[in-house]
Structure formats: structure tokens, C-alpha cells
Amino acid sequence: MRVSSNQILEAGVKSMESSLADAMAWQKKISTGKNYSKASDNPYAVSRGVRLEFDVARLEMYKTNQNYVASSHAIAQTQMSTIIDEITVLKQAFVQSQNGALNSNNFRALKIQAEQIRDTIKAQSVAKDATGNAIFPETIYNVQIEPNLTVKSGVQFSDLSGNYLNSSATDQFDFSALTLASGDTVRIGTVTFTASGATTGSSLASQFVAYLNSGTAGTSGAFANTGSGTSIANWTGTASASSGVLTLVATTAGSGKVSPGDAATTISAVSGSVKSTFTDGGVDETSSDLYQKINDFVTYLDERASGSSLTKTAGAIESGLDAIFDRITTAQQRSGGIAAQVDISKEAMGTIGTEMAATASALLDTDLAAATAAYTRSQTLLNAAQAMFARLQQSSLFSKL
Structure with a gap:
């Protein structure tokens, strides 16, 4: 079998080209952080990885929705807690008003207290948050917080105030x-x-x-x-x-x-x-059931103070205060249930998102440690091939025989 100098040189050139290509490929993976530059490199891994990245992005959308719902309900619950405390004071004032020893001045004092609470609750029922949105909006929406699960975006004004x-x-x-x-x-x-x-x-x-x-x-x-x-x-x-x-x-x-x-x-x-x-004509809070029942109590106290005939009986006043108290506490409990559901969804979606991101990274992202080692090996082989080729150029096979 004949072996010529040209064959040896060609083998050296091919060795350099191969080592250079490997080094450049690994260098690209290191610089881009991506394991594949095009889909044909690994069709399954690329398509699966892209799908996982899409799912991770969708989970980010759910996370945004969860944060919005959690914030909306947290603000509403805080507001409702304040209103419930104020209605509790009204209920206590009603109990005091049934004391037979009270005189006109006592009833007037209770009336002033009830009026102040009425007007405060009126303002609280239509208050806005820091972003300028109503804490208790007229319309609420179904918000998706995870696949196949939607919850109410907040607490509706009518849930708080009744018909208006x-x-x-x-x-x-x-x-x-x-x-x-x-x-x-x-x-x-x-x-x-x-x-x-x-x-x-x-x-x-x-x-x-x-x-x-x-x-x-x-x-x-x-x-x-x-x-x-x-x-x-x-x-x-x-x-x-x-x-x-x-x-x-x-x-x-x-x-x-x-x-x-x-x-x-x-x-x-x-x-x-x-x-x-x-x-839509907007909200008329003074016509709300919440406002009217508190105002009935104010009227009742005024009539007791002046000795006028009662428009509504004490039993009707007490029943009205109980009704608005029960409605708001029910709305608060319902809101709390949604908030708890969002917390559970956050935890579940967070775990799933982490797993998806890790899987997508394993499929598409470069393993820097392995890539750096492979790049170093390819570079070493390239340097060796270049040195060998340089020596071959300075001599011939026949000079060695």
C-alpha cells in the first residue's frame, strides 16, 4: 500500500477542520446559552422545549391574574372589616336606645353618632384604591387563575350594599x-x-x-x-x-x-x-339598602328624641341592622374563601412552573460545565493538529525514510 505526503497533509487538514468546527460549535453554545441553534439539530427536544416555554409563559399570566385577584380581595376585606366594626357599634347603640331611662338628649347623642357612622360607611362603600379603581365595583369579572379554574375578580358593590x-x-x-x-x-x-x-x-x-x-x-x-x-x-x-x-x-x-x-x-x-x-347612570349610594337601613335607625333615634310617632318599630330597625351585618359578613367570608383558593393556586402553579422551567432548560439550555470541558478538549485537539500540520509542511515522508 502506498502512502504519499499529500495524503498525510490532507489528513492533517481534515483533523484541523474537524477540531475547529467542534470548537466553534461549543463556543456558540456557550455564548448563546442554547443547546440547539435550529430545530433540525434535535426536532423532538426543540419542539418539546418550545412548548414548555409557552406553558411557562402562560403560567406567568396566571400568576399576574392571581396577584390581581389577591390584591383586590385583600383591599375589599380590609374595607369590609372596618364597615363591620362600625355596624357593630350601631348595633350596640341600638341596644342602648332600648334603655327606658334615656331622655331626649341621650337619643340626640345617639343620633349624632349614628349619623357619623352612616356617612362614613357611605363614603367607604364607594371609595377607590390607590390605582383609582372602586374597591367595590359595580361589575366584577371571572378571572382565570389556573387551567379550568376561574374566580370572581373582587367584591361587587351590590354584594355589599344590597339592591340600589x-x-x-x-x-x-x-x-x-x-x-x-x-x-x-x-x-x-x-x-x-x-x-x-x-x-x-x-x-x-x-x-x-x-x-x-x-x-x-x-x-x-x-x-x-x-x-x-x-x-x-x-x-x-x-x-x-x-x-x-x-x-x-x-x-x-x-x-x-x-x-x-x-x-x-x-x-x-x-x-x-x-x-x-x-x-349606566352610576351608583347612587344613598339609595342602597345598606344606607337606607342605617338611615332608618337615624330617623328612629330622631323620632325618639322629639317624641314623634315612630315610622318604623324597634323590631324592624333591629332586623334591618342584623340584615346588613349578615350580608357584609357573608360577602367577607366569600371573599376570604376566594383569597384562600388563590393562595393554594399560587403554590400549585409555582411548583408546576418551576418543574416546567427546569425541564425546558434541560432540553434547550447549554450545560455550561460540560460545554466548557468539550470546548477546551476541541481547542486542545485543534492546537495539536495545527502544530502537527506545521511540522508536516516543513518535511516530507521520503525525508523520514
């Missing part, structure tokens, strides 16, 4: 462009109209008004209600119509806090909707 009046709330539906044929339907909230003949939008709005205000049957169709009576659930005020625009008004306690939603329509077998225009 919001007479400024309105919702409008523009039917002016509608033309119904027999069998077509229009649904708002719990009320559905089914046309038995041709019906214009203007006529439809007027028929809704007649039905909602007086229970009058439709003149060109029939009404059906899955709610109670002839009203749309939560909208028991007097409805009105003008040029095909139906207006709902909230004029009863607790109504009008949410829109019935868009009017669902099925017209000539084509489904669609008529957008609603909802106007």
Missing part, C-alpha cells in the same frame, strides 16, 4: 331599519317577539312598549317571556319608542346594572343582531 336605585340607566335598540316577515323573531333579554305578518321596525318598537308597559299582546305577532310577568329581567321601568327606537329605563331598586345585550334577530332565516346602546 339607578334610575339613570338606559338601553336603546334601533329597529327603524328592520322589516319582519311572518315567522321572523326578535329577542331582547328574556322577551321574544315572533311576527305573524309583515311588521315594520317602527311598529315593532311600539308593540314592545305596549307589551312591556301594560302587557298588551302584539298586533302583528306574539310575545313570549322566559322571565317574570311582562318585563325584561332587570328592566322594570317604563319603556318608550320614537321613530323605531326602543328605550328601556331602569327605575326600580337593583335594576339596570347590566344591559340585556344586543337584540337577537332571526329574519327570513338569516341570523343577526341589533346593537344595544347602554348608558
Whole structure:
């Protein structure tokens, strides 16, 4: 077998190229911290690692939601604790008011105390946190704190205060462009109209008004209600119509806090909707059940001080104070349960997140100790190959024979 000088030189060059490529590959892994530069390096590891990184990012979203819910409920619970303490003082004042030895001045003193507490609780019920958001908002949402688990975002104003009046709330539906044929339907909230003949939008709005205000049957169709009576659930005020625009008004306690939603329509077998225009009048805390029951106690004390006839009996006053006390303590307990659930979820998601991050790191990240050792080995082999090649260039195989 023949061995030429060129073969020896080519083997040296290949050895250097191989060692250089290995050294550069390990150097890249060390500098980037990534074990693979492209998916083809290891399709399974890369795809699995990317999926795990996505799941870790999603867990971070849950963590953000958990912190938001925990903070919201913590602030609400603190506020409710203060209100409960103040109502306890009111209940004690009521017990004092039943002392037959009290005179007019004593009742006036109790009245002043009750008024101060009433006004303080009124302010506390609509107070805002440091970010400018209501501690007890009108609307709360379902917030996802882990896969397949949602909780309430906070404590709703109505949970604290009971029913309250919001007479400024309105919702409008523009039917002016509608033309119904027999069998077509229009649904708002719990009320559905089914046309038995041709019906214009203007006529439809007027028929809704007649039905909602007086229970009058439709003149060109029939009404059906899955709610109670002839009203749309939560909208028991007097409805009105003008040029095909139906207006709902909230004029009863607790109504009008949410829109019935868009009017669902099925017209000539084509489904669609008529957008609603909802106007929320805001909170009127002086009309809340919480405020009214405390104010009844203030009125009771004033009547006792002046010797006037009582608007409400002592039994009714006591029952009212007990009712608001029970409602707020129940809301606080419910909020505490959610806070405890969030704490458990935090711990569980934290453990899962740590495990996922570790697994993703093991799949995708460079093992610096192993990579540094491999880089050093490749660099040593490269240096040896370069030294050998330099010596081969200065001699030939025949000079050694």
C-alpha cells in the first residue's frame, strides 16, 4: 500500500477542520446559552422545549391574574372589616336606645353618632384604591387563575350594599331599519317577539312598549317571556319608542346594572343582531339598602328624641341592622374563601412552573460545565493538529525514510 505526503497533509487538514468546527460549535453554545441553534439539530427536544416555554409563559399570566385577584380581595376585606366594626357599634347603640331611662338628649347623642357612622360607611362603600379603581365595583369579572379554574375578580358593590336605585340607566335598540316577515323573531333579554305578518321596525318598537308597559299582546305577532310577568329581567321601568327606537329605563331598586345585550334577530332565516346602546347612570349610594337601613335607625333615634310617632318599630330597625351585618359578613367570608383558593393556586402553579422551567432548560439550555470541558478538549485537539500540520509542511515522508 502506498502512502504519499499529500495524503498525510490532507489528513492533517481534515483533523484541523474537524477540531475547529467542534470548537466553534461549543463556543456558540456557550455564548448563546442554547443547546440547539435550529430545530433540525434535535426536532423532538426543540419542539418539546418550545412548548414548555409557552406553558411557562402562560403560567406567568396566571400568576399576574392571581396577584390581581389577591390584591383586590385583600383591599375589599380590609374595607369590609372596618364597615363591620362600625355596624357593630350601631348595633350596640341600638341596644342602648332600648334603655327606658334615656331622655331626649341621650337619643340626640345617639343620633349624632349614628349619623357619623352612616356617612362614613357611605363614603367607604364607594371609595377607590390607590390605582383609582372602586374597591367595590359595580361589575366584577371571572378571572382565570389556573387551567379550568376561574374566580370572581373582587367584591361587587351590590354584594355589599344590597339592591340600589339607578334610575339613570338606559338601553336603546334601533329597529327603524328592520322589516319582519311572518315567522321572523326578535329577542331582547328574556322577551321574544315572533311576527305573524309583515311588521315594520317602527311598529315593532311600539308593540314592545305596549307589551312591556301594560302587557298588551302584539298586533302583528306574539310575545313570549322566559322571565317574570311582562318585563325584561332587570328592566322594570317604563319603556318608550320614537321613530323605531326602543328605550328601556331602569327605575326600580337593583335594576339596570347590566344591559340585556344586543337584540337577537332571526329574519327570513338569516341570523343577526341589533346593537344595544347602554348608558349606566352610576351608583347612587344613598339609595342602597345598606344606607337606607342605617338611615332608618337615624330617623328612629330622631323620632325618639322629639317624641314623634315612630315610622318604623324597634323590631324592624333591629332586623334591618342584623340584615346588613349578615350580608357584609357573608360577602367577607366569600371573599376570604376566594383569597384562600388563590393562595393554594399560587403554590400549585409555582411548583408546576418551576418543574416546567427546569425541564425546558434541560432540553434547550447549554450545560455550561460540560460545554466548557468539550470546548477546551476541541481547542486542545485543534492546537495539536495545527502544530502537527506545521511540522508536516516543513518535511516530507521520503525525508523520514
